[in-house]
Amino acid sequence: QVQLVESGGGLVQPGGSLRLSCVASGSIFNIFNMNWFRQVLGKQRELVAGLTSGGSTKYADSVKDRFTISRDYAKNTVYLQMDSLKPEEAAVYFCDACIGVTSDQRSQYWGQGTQVTVSS
Numbered sequence: 001q002v003q004l005v006e007s008g009g010g011l012v013q014p015g016g017s018l019r020l021s022c023v024a025s026g027s028i029f030n031i032f033n034m035n036w037f038r039q040v041l042g043k044q045r046e047l048v049a050g051l052t053s054g055g056s057t058k059y060a061d062s063v064k065d066r067f068t069i070s071r072d073y074a075k076n077t078v079y080l081q082m083d084s085l086k087p088e089e090a091a092v093y094f095c096d097a098c099i100g101v102t103s104d105q106r107s108q109y110w111g112q113g114t115q116v117t118v119s120s
Helices: none
Strands: 002-006 011-012 018-026 030-039 044-054 055-057 066-070 078-084 090-100 105-110 112-120
Touching: 002 090, 002 105, 018 030, 018 090, 030 066, 030 078, 044 066, 044 078, 044 105, 055 066, 078 090
Parallel strands: 011 112
Antiparallel strands: 002 018, 018 078, 030 044, 030 090, 044 055, 066 078, 090 105, 090 112
């Protein structure tokens, strides 16, 4: 019905950059918000950045001024530009979206995640 697919992860050296993408597809009437989370194995998932349908953004304090979330409305895609990456930010990054599948019905969806490794 609705799918979220992340891409753009990989291996990067400390201080390097990556741009993650998340594409929503399927039966979509409207997307209310899209977010990026990350999770290290054995630890809790944490919010990295979020973008509302009204254009408001939010960031974890640890990534503010280094990460940028943006959205392409025509392509139902949200991006996360990550600069000056740190080793401790290696994790699986997930996108999340609150999607209206009809004019009066909405649900939260998660992608499968894309792995980011920060190492020399």
